[in-house]
Amino acid sequence: MNPPSHNQRRPAGASAGFTLLEMLVYLAVITVVLTAAASLSFAFLSANARAMANVETGRNARFAVDRMATAVREAAGVNFGDSVFGSNPGRLSLATGDPATDPTVFTVSGGRLFIQQGAGPVLPLTSPAVVVTEFTVDNLSPSAFISIVRPHVRIRYASDLDSFSAETVLESTSAVRRGEGFSN
Numbered sequence: 001m002n003p004p005s006h007n008q009r010r011p012a013g014a015s016a017g018f019t020l021l022e023m024l025v026y027l028a029v030i031t032v033v034l035t036a037a038a039s040l041s042f043a044f045l046s047a048n049a050r051a052m053a054n055v056e057t058g059r060n061a062r063f064a065v066d067r068m069a070t071a072v073r074e075a076a077g078v079n080f081g082d083s084v085f086g087s088n089p090g091r092l093s094l095a096t097g098d099p100a101t102d103p104t105v106f107t108v109s110g111g112r113l114f115i116q117q118g119a120g121p122v123l124p125l126t127s128p129a130v131v132v133t134e135f136t137v138d139n140l141s142p143s144a145f146i147s148i149v150r151p152h153v154r155i156r157y158a159s160d161l162d163s164f165s166a167e168t169v170l171e172s173t174s175a176v177r178r179g180e181g182f183s184n
Helices: 020-074
Strands: 077-079 092-095 104-109 112-117 122-124 130-139 148-157 167-171 181-183
Touching (some): 020 112, 020 130, 104 130, 112 130
Parallel strands (some): 077 181
Antiparallel strands (some): 092 104, 104 112, 148 167
């Protein structure tokens, strides 16, 4: 029996393995595919984080402005002497006619918007995930008998990363609908 020589063909079905060149091409293709997949995953996660930041700032701004607008409409009047108009941070103080909620005061402290009704606790209107960067109240009352105010809030997402930044600006004009419309 003759020992096999290098020139003899292998039987069909026998594996010869990969050459070094085939292995390098294979690794290059896999590297490109994995890099592309990682880039797409990072882009998706960044877009998702930006969307969540936009949702959070929008939700907080809408809730705060809606809560203030409702309080103004239901108030007996605006406490002009206790409110701060036209400057940042502003302050809105409302007379309610109900000792449990009189006065209702909206203020900003430490980047959060708060409400206090009467002698009750000071409660946050915005979440810790956002920062109130601007809160102003404009007095639009045409006379002493009609109280109209416009609260304006600018809220940004509380992140140090620019890629996750979001900001929402909202304002609402509201008039006192019950009571005489003014208070000292």
